[in-house]
Amino acid sequence: MQLFAKFAAAALILAATAGAAWSDDLIVEKKTFVLPTYTTAAGAIIKDVRVGWEAYGTLNADKSNAILVNHFFSGTSHAAGKYAADDKFPGYWDAIIGPGKAIDTDKYYVIASDTLVNLNTGSPKTVTTGPATIDPDTGKPYGLRFPVVSIADFVRVEKALVESLGIKKLHAVTGASMGALQTYEWAAANPGMVDRIIPVIGAAEADAFLIAWLDLWADPIRVDPNWAGGDYYGKEPPLAGLAASLKIVSQQASHWEITDEQNGRQWADPARDPAKAIGNEFRVVAALGAGGTARAKVSDANHLLYLVKANQLYAPGGAATLDEAAAKIKAPTLVIYQPKDLVFPGPAVEATIAALKKAGTPVETFQLQGKRGHLDGVVSMTQAADTIRAFLAK
Amino acid sequence: MQLFAKFAAAALILAATAGAAWSDDLIVEKKTFVLPTYTTAAGAIIKDVRVGWEAYGTLNADKSNAILVNHFFSGTSHAAGKYAADDKFPGYWDAIIGPGKAIDTDKYYVIASDTLVNLNTGSPKTVTTGPATIDPDTGKPYGLRFPVVSIADFVRVEKALVESLGIKKLHAVTGASMGALQTYEWAAANPGMVDRIIPVIGAAEADAFLIAWLDLWADPIRVDPNWAGGDYYGKEPPLAGLAASLKIVSQQASHWEITDEQNGRQWADPARDPAKAIGNEFRVVAALGAGGTARAKVSDANHLLYLVKANQLYAPGGAATLDEAAAKIKAPTLVIYQPKDLVFPGPAVEATIAALKKAGTPVETFQLQGKRGHLDGVVSMTQAADTIRAFLAK
Numbered sequence: 001m002q003l004f005a006k007f008a009a010a011a012l013i014l015a016a017t018a019g020a021a022w023s024d025d026l027i028v029e030k031k032t033f034v035l036p037t038y039t040t041a042a043g044a045i046i047k048d049v050r051v052g053w054e055a056y057g058t059l060n061a062d063k064s065n066a067i068l069v070n071h072f073f074s075g076t077s078h079a080a081g082k083y084a085a086d087d088k089f090p091g092y093w094d095a096i097i098g099p100g101k102a103i104d105t106d107k108y109y110v111i112a113s114d115t116l117v118n119l120n121t122g123s124p125k126t127v128t129t130g131p132a133t134i135d136p137d138t139g140k141p142y143g144l145r146f147p148v149v150s151i152a153d154f155v156r157v158e159k160a161l162v163e164s165l166g167i168k169k170l171h172a173v174t175g176a177s178m179g180a181l182q183t184y185e186w187a188a189a190n191p192g193m194v195d196r197i198i199p200v201i202g203a204a205e206a207d208a209f210l211i212a213w214l215d216l217w218a219d220p221i222r223v224d225p226n227w228a229g230g231d232y233y234g235k236e237p238p239l240a241g242l243a244a245s246l247k248i249v250s251q252q253a254s255h256w257e258i259t260d261e262q263n264g265r266q267w268a269d270p271a272r273d274p275a276k277a278i279g280n281e282f283r284v285v286a287a288l289g290a291g292g293t294a295r296a297k298v299s300d301a302n303h304l305l306y307l308v309k310a311n312q313l314y315a316p317g318g319a320a321t322l323d324e325a326a327a328k329i330k331a332p333t334l335v336i337y338q339p340k341d342l343v344f345p346g347p348a349v350e351a352t353i354a355a356l357k358k359a360g361t362p363v364e365t366f367q368l369q370g371k372r373g374h375l376d377g378v379v380s381m382t383q384a385a386d387t388i389r390a391f392l393a394k
Numbered sequence: 395m396q397l398f399a400k401f402a403a404a405a406l407i408l409a410a411t412a413g414a415a416w417s418d419d420l421i422v423e424k425k426t427f428v429l430p431t432y433t434t435a436a437g438a439i440i441k442d443v444r445v446g447w448e449a450y451g452t453l454n455a456d457k458s459n460a461i462l463v464n465h466f467f468s469g470t471s472h473a474a475g476k477y478a479a480d481d482k483f484p485g486y487w488d489a490i491i492g493p494g495k496a497i498d499t500d501k502y503y504v505i506a507s508d509t510l511v512n513l514n515t516g517s518p519k520t521v522t523t524g525p526a527t528i529d530p531d532t533g534k535p536y537g538l539r540f541p542v543v544s545i546a547d548f549v550r551v552e553k554a555l556v557e558s559l560g561i562k563k564l565h566a567v568t569g570a571s572m573g574a575l576q577t578y579e580w581a582a583a584n585p586g587m588v589d590r591i592i593p594v595i596g597a598a599e600a601d602a603f604l605i606a607w608l609d610l611w612a613d614p615i616r617v618d619p620n621w622a623g624g625d626y627y628g629k630e631p632p633l634a635g636l637a638a639s640l641k642i643v644s645q646q647a648s649h650w651e652i653t654d655e656q657n658g659r660q661w662a663d664p665a666r667d668p669a670k671a672i673g674n675e676f677r678v679v680a681a682l683g684a685g686g687t688a689r690a691k692v693s694d695a696n697h698l699l700y701l702v703k704a705n706q707l708y709a710p711g712g713a714a715t716l717d718e719a720a721a722k723i724k725a726p727t728l729v730i731y732q733p734k735d736l737v738f739p740g741p742a743v744e745a746t747i748a749a750l751k752k753a754g755t756p757v758e759t760f761q762l763q764g765k766r767g768h769l770d771g772v773v774s775m776t777q778a779a780d781t782i783r784a785f786l787a788k
Contacts, residue, residue: 042669144672208657208678209650215679216645219638223617244613248642251610256603256739263602265709275436275707278538278699282706284602285609305672312676313669315659342736345650 025090026081026098026105028054032127033113033161041156041318044147047136051157052114052127056080056097057105059165066167067103067392068158069093069112070175070182072378073307074119074249074295076126079112080105083125093176095382102385103392108171113161115154115182117146117306122298131230131302143302144230150313151178155185159193172392174198176377177253177343178307181206181314184352188317188328197329198388200336201368201377203344204329204352205322206314210344213252214308220244221301230302242301243292250291255340255373259284326355333361334391336384338368338376364391419484420475420492420499422448426521427507427555435550435712438541441530445551446508446521450474450491451499453559460561461497461786462552463487463506464569464576466772467701468513468643468689470520473506474499477519487570489776496779497786502565507555509548509576511540511700516692525624525696537696538624544707545572549579553587566786568592570771571647571737572701575600575708578746582711582722591723592782594730595762595771597738598723598746599716600708604738607646608702614638615695624696636695637686644685649734649767653678720749727755728785730778732762732770758785 035049054077059066069079071092080097082090096102097110118128131146162170173186173194180202187197188204203210221227224241232238251259267274268286281289319325335353339346356363366387370376381388429443448471453460463473465486474491476484490496491504512522525540556564567580567588574596581591582598600608615621618635626632645653661668662680675683713719729747733740750757760781764770775782 148669148672150669206659207650207654208659208676209653211657211659211676212645212653212678212682215675215682216638216642219641220614220617223614223635223638225619241617244610244617247613248610251606256601256742259603259606260601263605265600265602265605265714274703275542275544278542278703281609282602282605284606285706288606288609309668309672312679320659348650 025085026056027085028056028078028081028083028091030054030077030083030125030127033164035157035160038157038160040147040149041152042148042150046129046147049116049129049157050127051116051129051161052077052125053161054078054081054112056110057108059109059167063165063167064169064171065107066109066111066162066165066170067172067174068162068170068186069097069110070154070158070173070179071112071115072175072177072179073311074246074299075179076118076120076123077112077114078125080110092378093381096385096388102388103174104389108392111162111165113158116149116157117303117310119299119303119307121300121303128303130300130306132233132300141233143233146302146306148309148313149306150310151181151185152189152318154310155182155189158182158186159190168193170194172196172198174200176200177202177374178311181311184316184325184329185314187331187333188319188325191328191330194331196332196334196391196394198334198336198391200381201338201341201344201349201374203348204316204325204355206312207348209348211312213343214312217245217248218305218308220248221305224301227301230305232301238301239293239296242299242304243289243296245301245304246295246299247288247292251288252342253374255342255371255375257340257371258373261371263287322351322355323358326352326359326361329356329359329361331361332394334364334366334387336366336368336377338370338373340370341374341377343374419479420450421479422450422472422475422477422485424448424471424477424519424521427558429551429554432551432554434541434543435546436542436544440523440541443510443523443551444521445510445523445555446471446519447555448472448475448506450504451502453503453561457559457561458563458565459501460503460505460556460559460564461566461568462556462564462580463491463504464548464552464567464573465506465509466569466571466573467705468640469573470512470514470517471506471508472519474504486772487775490779490782496782497568498783502786505556505559507552510543510551511697511704513693513697513701515694515697522697524694524700526627526694535627537627540696540700542703542707543700544704545575545579546583546712548704549576549583552576552580553584562587564588566590566592568594570594571596571768572705575705578710578719578723579708581725581727582713582719585722585724588725590726590728590785590788592728592730592785594775595732595735595738595743595768597742598710598719598749600706601742603742605706607737608706611639611642612699612702614642615699618695621695624699626695632695633687633690636693636698637683637690639695639698640689640693641682641686645682646736647768649736649765649769651734651765652767655765657681716745716749717752720746720753720755723750723753723755725755726788728758728760728781730760730762730771732764732767734764735768735771737768
């Protein structure tokens with residue numbers, strides 16, 4: 001089962017895909033890409049780097065029809081299809097990836113890869129390398145001895161994966177949220193390899209506001225004594241802190257319209273009036289807590305801290321400013337965003353659009369509608385299907 | 395020194411008040427109001443309730459010129475003036491309260507009161523009753539044995555204070571953020587006592603979105619083992635958790651425009667590249683951390699949890715819906731808000747405005763401009779000075 005769906009968004013994804021016919025479901029398998037040695041952008045060496053990946057469709061003879069899909073902060077490479085016909089949910093972007101869909105697997109060979117330091121270490125279908133991985137030199141998990149990695153490193157590992165398949169050029173690169181960051185990084189760092197990009201609900205810089213919020217996401221983990229400076233493997237993990245962190249991520253990725261509509265001021269338990277005891281909760285609080293707790297059990301706290309750092313360090317192609325980043329991005333770009341987004345607010349994405357235009361990059365834009373804010377970039381993508389299809393055909 | 399100014403906003407307040415002439419500074423003193431017994435809205439009894447208060451100006455003979463000012467979540471009753479001529483900063487709304495100012499203390503008698511469960515227990519100038527207070531029945535701090543209180547209780551205690559001064563009717567009630575919540579509560583619960591209200595950066599309901607965020611503010615405290623279920627008095631308090639909580643409050647009360655302008659992607663220490671070690675930070679993170687840590691030392695973690703609960707329980711006059719709340723508010727209302735606010739977003743305040751209009755309440759509105767989001771309702775109020783002055787003169 002796709003992990004994201006286990007979280008609070010399960011109902012949303014269900015609603016978003018309920019109308020689909022399952023008869024043409026893609027059945028997909030997780031593969032593992034191995035790099036015996038990888039040198040990070042900052043110069044550290046990591047041995048035996050492994051990341052999971054999936055592919056949908058068929059690579060054509062001249063290997064010119066590949067599209068790369070990057071996942072979001074808490075996501076995995078399970079972008080489309082199902083592992084088995086009776087899986088409850090397909091991959092998170094199944095509504096736009098598949099036979100005859102916007103990203104048409106009858107035409108394109110779609111690759112999706114797990115990042116380094118992927119959050120979902122408890123998922124048997126996620127393959128990643130990070131602090132929870134056994135360091136081959138010591139036989140013990142790295143913990144905080146794992147080197148800092150950045151969005152640039154995620155892309156460099158992906159590039160090695162793509163090249164291992166004999167692909168010299170990508171028809172397109174896309175992804176939502178952190179996936180958009182990787183998408184911009186791809187275009188800025190590898191201009192000759194990318195024909196077009198579709199960054200979704202993301203900007204071409206990590207500004208101070210994003211850097212600050214990422215730090216706030218990490219804080220509860222560091223407060224949890226079980227975190228123990230990252231050395232908790234084989235002991236009790238910092239589940240309370242990790243759950244609190246994931247609650248913040250989840251709420252910020254949502255929007256007040258859906259939060260209010262789904263919960264209102266209802267109590268968690270009709271027999272326990274929140275006015276009567278400090279521990280009696282409103283429904284929205286209980287739901288958020290249940291989601292965070294469930295999610296923490298299959299996630300790794302150190303990996304979350306490393307993801308935070310990777311996102312804070314994000315600067316496409318090593319650019320010092322947004323204008324410099326935009327100047328490095330030459331590939332025609334379709335920016336898809338949601339004006340109600342509370343993680344990458346409308347004006348932040350619009351600053352990226354303006355910088356790209358100023359730099360002479362061909363830019364199209366598409367605004368998602370919906371009540372879910374940031375999450376609309378995951379669950380409401382059918383709105384953009386025709387625009388994506390046309391952009392890919394250009 | 396006013397506590398709010400100690401936090402990250404110190405520079406902002408300094409900037410906002412730098413142009414003022416200090417020669418006409420009000421010199422104010424903190425007084426204490428005592429209620430031998432108070433019964434909460436939910437029916438619990440608290441003995442020896444004490445709250446601090448200040449007053450500016452002179453109560454007229456028929457006691458008809460009183461204006462009540464309610465403070466924000468992390469604030470105190472120090473709304474204007476200085477305790478001593480050489481205080482570094484005046485009260486938080488000094489720009490609009492004083493002789494000849496928008497809330498003119500030559501005309502009005504302005505009362506400002508500390509709430510129950512006020513956060514700033516470490517301030518010698520704050521007087522409050524809450525979990526950190528000694529329970530006269532046991533001789534020990536209440537901790538979580540303190541009864542749940544709500545915004546309605548804050549207002550009921552204030553009403554007792556106002557009545558103790560012989561005041562039967564308030565010329566106006568105002569306040570920012572949580573102060574706006576108390577303002578709406580005053581009008582809804584005591585319609586005969588309030589001539590007009592000026593709620594600033596707040597709405598007339600606590601919706602699920604606000605309830606959820608308040609819970610996220612509280613989470614890091616509960617993760618801190620020093621919190622110990624609230625029984626930390628006389629032991630090591632949960633400062634790490636409390637600091638993390640206050641960081642979230644502070645960042646959400648700000649806005650990306652000011653955050654980015656003040657910090658950009660600068661490093662906290664030019665010698666410590668954030669890409670080189672997991673503990674090397676960006677400047678915005680270090681600044682947020684320093685503010686949270688400093689603030690935690692003078693705040694109480696249980697009081698923050700009780701404030702969270704009081705705000706979650708907020709429902710003006712006990713109304714079940716926003717429309718019901720609006721129907722209880724008859725007093726002419728001047729709503730001041732900031733469309734960039736990330737705590738009470740523009741649309742949330744506009745829903746209140748629409749509900750008040752629908753209910754037939756006379757409503758005027760004023761939009762604050764600025765880069766500081768929610769915080770503009772504290773530090774940028776001179777923009778609204780003429781509007782406030784005219785509204786009070788009606």
